[in-house]
Amino acid sequence: MPSTLVRAVVITASLVLSCTASAATRFVNASLTTGLNNGTSWTDAHQGAGGLAAALTASVAGDQIWVSKGTYKPTTTTARTIFLTMKTGVGIYGGFTGIESKLAQRNWTTNPTIVTGDLLGNDSGALNLTDNSYHCFVGSGATASAILDGFTVKGGYANGATASNYDKGAGIIIVGSGSPTIRNCNFTGNRCTFGGGAGYIFTAGGTFTDCRFENNVGGSFGGAFDTNNVTSNFERCVFIGNTAARAGAIESYGSSATKITNCVFSGNSATGANGGGAVWIGTSSACTIRNSTFVANSATTLAGCIINTSGTSSIVNCILWQNSGPGGMTAANQITNSGGSTGVTYSVVTGGFTGTGNTNVDPLFVDAPTRNYALQLTSPAIDAGANASVPVGTTTDITGAPRFVNITTVVDTGVGSPPMVDRGAYEAQTPPPPPCPADLDGNAIVDAADLATLLSYWGGSGTGDLNASGTIDAADLTIILNAWGPCS
Structure with a gap:
């Protein structure tokens, strides 16, 4: 028995060491023209537009692939059916220059x-799109340990056969199983003829964090994403200018569970008969939308922003403002329940919407024309949300700034123990203290040291010329004395 146990321990240890030894960092640099082209170092990185594909082929679970700036393709051939396939346990990271350690x-x-x-x-x-790859990435079968982080994904064109799913998910497709992790990525200018210009997910899942989806075209369904019978999460993401006949940005279909937190939707459009300029919900799907901002989305027919045709969804701590459709910027063009049920509370809705805490008051964005949807410090959306509805673990807003910041100049109108969360994707931050020009040495106190500095320059100019008159004199001394003490 002891010898059997020893053999088992030795075999197990050997397997662990073997797996550990096989894990590696693989390097890719499209611009490199020297070295061994085997990916073992930056000097010998996989080269050219096909370098990333070569690194993925060689990778095993536990590997990281470090990719230098540049442009890469799923294949260096003209085959539209060759894709970059994500692998469980392999992290693919962009954003390097080719020297990092x-x-x-x-x-x-x-x-x-x-x-x-x-x-x-x-x-x-x-x-000239008909010779492009049907998909840039495939995430099917890859678990959450498959990571894509720090890439721009563009130029996928899925216009092929429906039976092969070549008409879906031009940026990324996840079908059958899998739930990869996508972070810090920009999906732009991907197009398909069926659904999901940026991505298509069917009977699978995916988590997308700090991503941007812009100017993707979804054909019939979902300009950015078409999800069908999936669990998907979008956090701190931006959706701008995506288009489809139905669901300008996201379609949640087939009993899908879609979570949207700290996201911005702006300028997305549904051009067909079924509407949903930003989000279309149907066939018993459920969308949980928290602390997100929807502005200037549009639809040719139903619901310029969100439409729910089946299932139960909820919207809390959100801003739905000036989305448009038939009849203009009406309440119905912010949210329409057409067979489904969507509860809305503690949100700002153009035209108003029945629900606890909802308001129809200008949220006072910093600069809406440039899509800066941060809140002015006088915004009625500040400290006006429901703390208990913020998803567990959510501690930052869309910019990564802290949530739950108390702005003392605003009366709390939300619910929960202060500090109360703001409505929308942005949390107003405590403004910096006013400048203290009399604090000449920068120690946050106007004191004898600052007075001595001023007197040492008396009659001259420069340091100590607090009123910018060109001469350090009695007027500057008065400023010092009036500001005496801690800066405030």
Whole structure:
């Protein structure tokens, strides 16, 4: 018995060590033309537009793939049916320059890492797309440990056979199973003929955090996403300018459970007969929408913003403002229940909507024309939400700033123990203290040290010229004395 136990322990340890040893960081750099092209270091990184595909093929669970800025393709051939397939346990990270030694050193904003379905490099707006990849990424079968982080995904064109799902999910498709994790990604300019310009999810799932979906076209359903019988989560995401016949941004279909938290929807449009400029809910699906902002979405027919045709959904701590459709910016164009039931509470709704705490008052955005939907410090949406309805674990707003910030100049109108959450995707932050120009040494106290500094420059200019008169004199001394003590 002891020898059997020893053998079992040795075998188990060998397997663990084998798995650990196989895990690696694989490096990719599209611009590299020297080195061994085997991905073992930045010097020998996988090269060219096909470098990411090569790294994915070689990867195993536990690997990380570090991808330098540049443009990559699912294939360097002209085959539209070759895709970048995510793998369980493999993290794919963009935003590197090609010299980093730590994941935290990358910056996907300043180092754009692009995956494009434009295989021939001949796209011109909506022209010359018929030779593009049907999908850029496939996440089917990949669990949450499959990570895509820090990429721009563009140029997918799913116009193929329905039976092969080649008419869905031009950016990413997740079908049958799987629930990958997508973070810090920008899906833009992907198009399909059936549904889900940016992504299509069927009988599977997915989590999308800090992503942007812009100018995707969903054909019949879901300009950004078409979800069918899935559980999907969207947090701190932005949906702008996406279009489909039904559901300009997200379609939640087939008993789907869709969670939307801290998101912004603006300028999305439904151009067909069934409406839902931002979100369409149907066939017993349930949308849970919290602390999100919907502005200037539109529909040709029903509901410029959200329509629920079947199932029970809820909207809390949100702003639905000036979405338009037939009849203009009416209440019905903010939310329409047409067979489904959507409860709305503690939200700002143009035209009003029945529900506890709802208001129809201008939320006072900082600059709506430029889509800056942060709240002015006099906004009635500040400290006006329901704390208990904020999802567990949600501690920041869409920008990553803290939630639950008390603005002392605003009367609390929400429910819960202060500080109370704001309505919408943005939490108003405590303004910085006013400047203290008399604090010449920057220690937050106007004292003898500042007076000594001023006197040392007396009669001259520069430091200590507090009234910008060009001369340090009695007027500046008066400012010092009036400000004496701690800065406030």
